Amino acid sequence: MGDGRAVKLSLGPVLFAWPAEAWRDFYFRIADEACVDTVHLGEVVCLKRAGLHAPMMEAVRERLARAGKEVVLSSLALIMNEAELDAVRALAGRDDALIEANDMAACALLAGRPHAIGPYVNVYNEGTLAYLAGRGAVRACLPFELPAASLRALAAASPIELEVQVFGRVPLALSARCYAARARGRAKDDCRLVCREDGDGLAVDTLDGNAFLAINGTQTLSSTCANLVAEVGELTAMGIRRLRLSPHAVDMAGVAEVFRAVADGRLDGAEADARLTPLAGGMPFANGFFHGAEGAAFIDGE
């Protein structure tokens, strides 16, 4: 407890439909330069996109493995039809990597052998955590909206390794409906993967012109970027063992270096914030969920 150096950094799955080469090069750079311990691969949002990156997957895995990174394969978060369920079945059938379950279908299919629980599975309390651990979960990335008090209570009771997202836009909702298509007046069945145009998410502004949300196909994210760098000490002291960085098209190796330095006690919170601001590509920061406030809030912890 409380030893920041024991904390590991995870890079979450790329949530966006980046063009194949950009996606590959992003992970190559992570392999070569980023001080993360674990890298998540896999399509979490929309099965239609899975083909985009599939041809690059083995090269990326191989490069990451050679760099000594643990690779975790993340599953789809919303499963509504046979094709999506087949994809999860295929993933759950693999024995060459730890699988992260983002839906109860994946949890069910992975029961009895070691697996990770993703942040889209509702682990809000110690009862659910113990139940899932008893079925083989060895790691859980907790839901995005949990406040510090809940994280602390979960960490105190947890039989398994817990993880919290500390950087990146926060996934807020999933839908059957594709808003990237709808924003362009298209039906989902005729989307032609228009989400490829949306980089780190399509901006949704209020009618007053304030940034609010970001659309990623069927997923809705915060327009703000979570930043818990000032809370790293508190997270590690309560027993959170892993910090998740959610990828954006920014210098994620640089972001990882800041979090590593803070976890190792080489950098203080204020200086870390100052270094993260230019790295975040203009996204404003938020940490409200952690502090029990609205998620969009930024609470100055100093």
Add this chain to the structure above:
Amino acid sequence: MSRRLELVCPAGTPASLRAAVDAGGDAVYLGFRDETNARNFPGLNFSREELQDGIRYAHERGARVLVAINTYPRAGNLDPWHRAVDDAARLGADAVILADIGLADYAARHHPNLRRHLSVQASASNPAAIRFYREELGVSRVVLPRVLTIDEIARLNAAIDVETEVFVFGGLCVMAEGRCMLSSYATPCSPNREGVCSPAGHVRYVERGDATVTKLGDFTLNVVEGDERAAYPTTCKGRYRVAGQTRYLFEEPASLSALAMLPELAAAGVTALKIEGRQRGRAYVAQVVAAFRRAVDALAAGAPLPAEELAAITEGGRETSGAYRRGWQ
């Protein structure tokens, strides 16, 4: 059609419970007056005594009472949720409607004979997830997330051995329920944890010239002018600027109405129909339940569905098929 669809009706208050039962509801669903249920609004819900009276009223008239305990218990303080399950069992509820895995496990271990329904808040939208809840947690019925088309529901029912219940009327969540943090992003309250989406204490209506601005927390969700009615501001029914246009990005302010789809839903193998609206008054409940009672009975008798006029009481006077039609996606 031989099997009669079961009509599950909202009861935000004892008066609505009586209205729903009197109008022909087969079952009512309700919650305790606290954060253990997903409609934790001021002035709504039941004390233990009111539940006891409500159960007596319903049972005397052949109707069942389902108690929704469908928020996610707070880490470090599971007691209120455990007590809610214990009290529902003690008072003779016909089932509890649960979302949390740990709580369902608690109910299964402590009250094995109390029927367990899986709340829509659990977002179980496929056979593998549903089988888990059926086989591991002994769930008898699953309330299906509002993300499935009728075709998907039919294929799902063919693949599982558990009753399904679907929403047929009222407010429509367009996101996968129980996995939506839009409201807790804009306000300090969480639907999953405290049972409140778009809490009234964080809603503001601001007059700006001829226009009314509706806000949730710091965020403007809509600006309406002239005759246009300002709908209650929920994030998913707001109007935004996106891709150079101003639009209802997620969903227009409209209510789900699947009345005309009852034959298809019956053919798809669903067991029960759920009417949303625990926050609605007893007159609304009586009117909607009576209309669905007539439709369900007509369907069971092989008669044509009666023409029902419910458009006047839908949100914004507009109806939607929701996810039931593929084109909606």
